Amino acid sequence: MKLARIIEFLISKRSLLAVIMLVLMAALVLADIILPPAYTRFPWEAISGFAAFFGFVACAALIFFSRFLGEWLLYRDEDYYDDHE
Amino acid sequence: MTITELMPFSVLVPLIASLVCALLPGRFWPWAVTLVATITSAVIAAITLPAAAQVTLSYAFGNWPPPIGIEYRVDAANAFVALLVAGMAAVALPWAKKSVDREVPERQGAFYALFLLALSGLLGITLSGDAFNIFVFLEISSLATYGLIAHGSDRRALLASFRYLIMGTVGATFLLIGIGFLYVMTGTLNLADLAERLPEVRDTSTVRAALAFIIVGMGLKLAMLPLHLWLPNAYTYAPSFVTVFLAGTATKVALYVMLRFVFTVFAPDWSFVVLPLSTVLMILAVAGMFAGSWVAMFQPNIKRMLAYSSVAQVGYMVLGVSLVSIVGLTAAFLHLFNHALMKTALFMAVGTVIYQVGSGHLKDFRGLGRTMPWTLTAFALAGLSIIGVPLTAGFVSKWYLIQAALDQGQWFLVVLILITSLMAIVYIWRVIEAAWFQERPGNQPAAGEAPLALLIPTWVLVALNFYFGIDTRLTVGGATAAAEALLGGGMAP
Amino acid sequence: MITSDWIHPSLVLIAGTLVVPLLKGRAMQTWMVLLPLAVLGVLWLAQPGEYGQMAFLGMELVTGRVDDLSMVFGWVFSTVLLIGAIYALHVNDQVQHVAAFLYGASALGVVFAGDLITLYVFWELMVITSVWLIWRRGSEVSFNAGFRYLVIHAVGGVVLLAGIIMFQFETGTTRFDQIDADGPAFWLILAAFMINAAVPPLHAWLTDAYPEATVTGAVFMSALTTKTAVYTLIRGYPGTEMLVWLGAFMTLYGVTFAMLSNDIRRLLSYHIVSQVGYMVAGVGLGTALALSGSASHAFTHILYKALLFMGAGAVIHMTGRSKLSELGGLYRYMPWTFVLYLVGGVSISAFPLFSGYVSKTMIVEAAAVDGRALIWLMLAVASAGTFLSTTLKLPYKTWLGEDSGLRPQEAPWNMLLAMSIAAALCFLIGIFPGLLYALLPEPVDFDAYTMSVFLKEMQLLLFTGLAFCLLLKYVGGGPKISLDVDWLYRRGGPRLISATGTAIVTADRAVRRVALGQLMRLTSHMERKHGRDGKLAKSWPIGSMALWTAIVLAMLLTFGVWR
Known part of the structure; x- marks a missing residue:
């Protein structure tokens, strides 16, 4: 099981990976700031780093919204449909 | 011998054979004679159809020229029905041997003689061009049918037969009264002659009453709701073979007679005007479609379920008639033919199960899908046809029916047809669910696959259902010719 | 469906599938890989054009229309059939294999259909074959889920058929190109396509049934049904x-x-x-x-x-x-x-x-x-x-x-x-x-x-x-678990029905009590009036049959004679 070892190795280096990832993300935003926007069809396309901000907010919104929806309305016990079928 | 001279033999052969049959002992010879007679009759009917589609054939009995003598007069409409009747009988007979041996073990000579009488009676009704002759043949076939139904092994068969006798006699009497009125007014019994002489006297109450009596009389034999009450019991308790035969033929012939009178004798531009026939037939048809399907969905006895389904299917045919158009009549004739195919196949499959298991109750179908896969698959496939799934014959007739309804802008009829089709899914599904999705209870005997003598005819019919669902030249061609013969040319020579 | 330069891929697949029940072990596994490869080969040879015309009920059917759009889907469907077949090689259940291949064949039939009738036939076949990929999981849960799947698609099929009939009536053709009818035909066909494309709120069959399908069956299902619907939407709407x-x-x-x-x-x-x-x-x-x-x-x-x-x-x-x-x-x-x-x-x-x-x-x-x-x-x-x-x-x-x-x-x-x-x-x-x-x-x-x-x-x-x-x-x-639209027919519908059912039964009982009373009075009245016919009149069914006969005759006579 060589592949399992490789994955294990990667997991053991997860803080390093996280740093690399953060640097990469910073580089992406930086590139977005430096390079002029190719289009401005929508107002936000002129804002540098908008996609990054939007991705973060969208993800957070989805996590909280779906959780709220579940607990407020939709979650049921797993045997909810059992007694009828 | 010309085709015209050959044609009456399709009636005479079974009639004569029945006399022979009644005297034959044992179990093999009556069946064999019946088979030969029936096939001969079917072959003659098959030869007649193409010729009759070209010109109207006329044969005068005993060389007495019509309108005095009895005339056999055949155009596309009755040739089509005659072929259906003789053909279904010929297909059903190979199936009959095993089933009849089981259900009617004794005095088979008499049984088959009755069957041949019923057959020749039905053929006589279709081919005859003489009103009184039609009544005589109607009585012959009806009396023989009562006898056949009474052969059922269940004691209730006697009662069912008795009730059918009462109602059948009422129906035949009504027909006779109608014919009598017509004779009083015109002095003739020949259909073509009647059609010629009626216009002069048709504004009288007598003629109108004649039409009413004939429609109700034939409505009874046709099992048109609400005159259907004899049918479920008769079909349920009759021997399986008799049910198979009747389901494909008897009601169809009654419909033919009704159409012959309404369209040929009284021209449709009169009969649909003087009585609110279109409305009445449409209401009764729709009511029959719904009531029949509805009741069928809850029947525990599968033969009875199919009987109620027949009431619904008769509704489709009457609906086609009530639209009074070529397409509508074509749809009615198509469904007359296709329904015979599918219902015969279904009753054969159920009869096969009864042969193996001894009962036609839904609970006895449980788990049979595994032990009798061929029989139950045949049932399921024929069921697709009755639902009206594309590639089956049932789809073709519903397609025409829907077209006919749309032609008249009757959208709601389309909706009703689709809803009743969904109801058909329900009642067919009940059987499929029991057969494949339920376990066979331990206390019920295990049943193996049926013998080939039963399976092969059943599958032949199932195959025909699919064949006529794809190649529609014969059926649509024949039905269109029949519809045009009735609606267009009348009984032109 | 076969000419010298065109073999319908569905036909190849169906014919090849007929052999599957006869094979076992290695031979079956080899066949399962060869069959999709053969279909890919047939597609490789296919030239753009229209093939397999047939006359049916006075309409012209085009069973094979090959153009770029249908080929895109043809390629990917056959590829996923190959992948799915390899994935299912270890499964020793021929029903599933037969169902999966026939399901693939019908999906290919839909994308190559040049007219709506052919499309409808394969559309329904797709449902009938795919449901076995759910049922063969063998549990009660999967049977019920499969059944709901079947019912929804049966309804969808009726909607589609109704749409097609109206379309034919309105335009006089059943050719499948952009649906440019207005009125009910447009909406009915669109609704049927949307059911298969799982557009909310018509999507619940998918999320209800796919998780209950067999491990290998779900792979085919995830690929075929919704994507044939996408194809039909691209083509029609x-x-x-x-x-x-x-x-x-x-x-x-x-x-x-x-x-x-x-x-x-x-x-x-x-x-x-x-x-x-x-x-x-x-x-x-x-x-x-x-x-x-x-x-x-x-x-x-x-x-x-x-x-x-x-x-x-x-x-x-x-x-x-x-x-x-x-x-x-x-x-x-x-x-x-x-x-x-x-x-x-x-x-x-x-x-x-x-x-x-x-x-x-x-x-x-x-x-x-x-x-x-x-x-x-x-x-x-x-x-x-x-x-x-x-x-x-x-x-x-x-x-x-x-x-x-x-x-x-x-x-x-x-x-x-x-x-x-x-x-x-x-x-x-x-x-x-x-x-x-x-x-x-x-x-x-x-x-x-x-x-x-x-x-x-x-x-x-x-x-x-x-x-x-x-x-x-x-x-x-x-x-x-979370509720979705399927709640409506799994719990909401039954509840509503049982509630209305109770109401109807109560009402019906009341109505019948009154009506039956009237009927009894009427029959006894008839009996009094017509005297006693001995046993015949007493037997309810015959009495009722005769009654109805009389009613219908009377109705016709009133209209006809004494107008």
């Missing part, structure tokens, strides 16, 4: 404004409900809804770029969604568990499944170099070119959500996360092989999108690998990942 909004709504609906799912294949099923939403939105936009985007997204989607379903299926096959709350820490035992699944994950999330990137960005770009700001934003949120649940949450909770104590083996070789082929294709298309674009009907004027598209997509995805890591403890889940 391009530029229908309503679809833009429905599609964008679908993408969000899917990702939201996926977040609530605990069953791994239900989660993925909601992502079918979400991804098909992109395609539906593309169809609605209706520009050449958008339609190309929809077709190519269907192509890539089939491959990566099959890969995801295969990965999830391998986990279920090896562990017998399907719930996120019962899985975890499997990376040591099923690492290959993990890595191959991740290839599917990054493909669906549209990471550059993987297949989803080259097709999804096309649809998003088409929305931008069309100047639809709100749609663009909705699709962007859905992108984030897709990455969040398929590539972060599901793998995290299955292979990483808390150790569940499960110690399964790695999946069998044939599963891994099938997944590898799918993964390789995802990667190949991601690197050389030209290969895919070349198949499309219209020349593609779009390059996914420009700096601006790349930057935007990478920022969106990586910051979604950041949010996931930071908010991990708030991510919902747990051993729960």
Whole structure:
């Protein structure tokens, strides 16, 4: 099981990976700031780093919204449909 | 011998054979004679159809020229029905041997003689061009049918037969009264002659009453709701073979007679005007479609379920008639033919199960899908046809029916047809669910696959259902010719 | 259906399937691989044109219409049949194999159908064959789910047929091109297509049934039914404004409900809804770029969604568990499944170099070119959500996360092989999108690998990942199920029916008591009037038959004689 070892190795280096990832993300935003926007069809396309901000907010919104929806309305016990079928 | 001279033999052969049959002992010879007679009759009917589609054939009995003598007069409409009747009988007979041996073990000579009488009676009704002759043949076939139904092994068969006798006699009497009125007014019994002489006297109450009596009389034999009450019991308790035969033929012939009178004798531009026939037939048809399907969905006895389904299917045919158009009549004739195919196949499959298991109750179908896969698959496939799934014959007739309804802008009829089709899914599904999705209870005997003598005819019919669902030249061609013969040319020579 | 230069691929597949029940063991496995290869061969030989014309009920049927659009779907359907067949090699259940191949044959029949009647026949066949892939799971739950699946599609089929009949009546033709009828025909056919495309609120059959299907059957189902519907929408309803909004709504609906799912294949099923939403939105936009985007997204989607379903299926096959709350820490035992699944994950999330990137960005770009700001934003949120649940949450909770104590083996070789082929294709298309674009009907004027598209997509995805890591403890889940529209017919409908049923029974009883009383009085009146006919009159059925006869006769006579 060589592949399992490789994955294990990667997991053991997860803080390093996280740093690399953060640097990469910073580089992406930086590139977005430096390079002029190719289009401005929508107002936000002129804002540098908008996609990054939007991705973060969208993800957070989805996590909280779906959780709220579940607990407020939709979650049921797993045997909810059992007694009828 | 010309085709015209050959044609009456399709009636005479079974009639004569029945006399022979009644005297034959044992179990093999009556069946064999019946088979030969029936096939001969079917072959003659098959030869007649193409010729009759070209010109109207006329044969005068005993060389007495019509309108005095009895005339056999055949155009596309009755040739089509005659072929259906003789053909279904010929297909059903190979199936009959095993089933009849089981259900009617004794005095088979008499049984088959009755069957041949019923057959020749039905053929006589279709081919005859003489009103009184039609009544005589109607009585012959009806009396023989009562006898056949009474052969059922269940004691209730006697009662069912008795009730059918009462109602059948009422129906035949009504027909006779109608014919009598017509004779009083015109002095003739020949259909073509009647059609010629009626216009002069048709504004009288007598003629109108004649039409009413004939429609109700034939409505009874046709099992048109609400005159259907004899049918479920008769079909349920009759021997399986008799049910198979009747389901494909008897009601169809009654419909033919009704159409012959309404369209040929009284021209449709009169009969649909003087009585609110279109409305009445449409209401009764729709009511029959719904009531029949509805009741069928809850029947525990599968033969009875199919009987109620027949009431619904008769509704489709009457609906086609009530639209009074070529397409509508074509749809009615198509469904007359296709329904015979599918219902015969279904009753054969159920009869096969009864042969193996001894009962036609839904609970006895449980788990049979595994032990009798061929029989139950045949049932399921024929069921697709009755639902009206594309590639089956049932789809073709519903397609025409829907077209006919749309032609008249009757959208709601389309909706009703689709809803009743969904109801058909329900009642067919009940059987499929029991057969494949339920376990066979331990206390019920295990049943193996049926013998080939039963399976092969059943599958032949199932195959025909699919064949006529794809190649529609014969059926649509024949039905269109029949519809045009009735609606267009009348009984032109 | 056969001429010298055209053999219908469905016919090849159906004929080949007839042999399957006769074969066993190695011979069957070899045949299962050869058959899809033969279909690919037949497609290779197919030339554009129309074939297999037949007359039926006075209409001309075209059973084989080969053009670029049908070929795109033909190629990918046959490819996924090959992959699915390899994935199912170890299954020793011929019913499933027969069902899967016939299902594939009917899906191919739909995309090559040149008229609506042929389309309808294959459309129904698709339902009848695919339901066995659910039922063969063999549990009561799957039987019930399959049954609901069947009922919904039966209703859909009736709607489609009604639409086709009206279409034929209105236009006099059954040719299947853009549906330019107005009135009920347009809406009925559209509704039937939308049922199969799983457009909410008509989607619940999918998320209800797919998780209950067999491990191998779900792979075929994820690929075929919804994508044939996308094909029919591209062909019949391009530029229908309503679809833009429905599609964008679908993408969000899917990702939201996926977040609530605990069953791994239900989660993925909601992502079918979400991804098909992109395609539906593309169809609605209706520009050449958008339609190309929809077709190519269907192509890539089939491959990566099959890969995801295969990965999830391998986990279920090896562990017998399907719930996120019962899985975890499997990376040591099923690492290959993990890595191959991740290839599917990054493909669906549209990471550059993987297949989803080259097709999804096309649809998003088409929305931008069309100047639809709100749609663009909705699709962007859905992108984030897709990455969040398929590539972060599901793998995290299955292979990483808390150790569940499960110690399964790695999946069998044939599963891994099938997944590898799918993964390789995802990667190949991601690197050389030209290969895919070349198949499309219209020349593609779009390059996914420009700096601006790349930057935007990478920022969106990586910051979604950041949010996931930071908010991990708030991510919902747990051993729960969530309600969806199917509640209406699983609980709401029955409740309503039993309530109205009680009301009807009560009313009926009251009405009957009155009516029966009247009838009794009437019959006794008749008896008094007509005297006693001995036994005949007393027997109710005959009495009733005679009564009805009298009524009908009287009715006709009144109208006819005494007017």
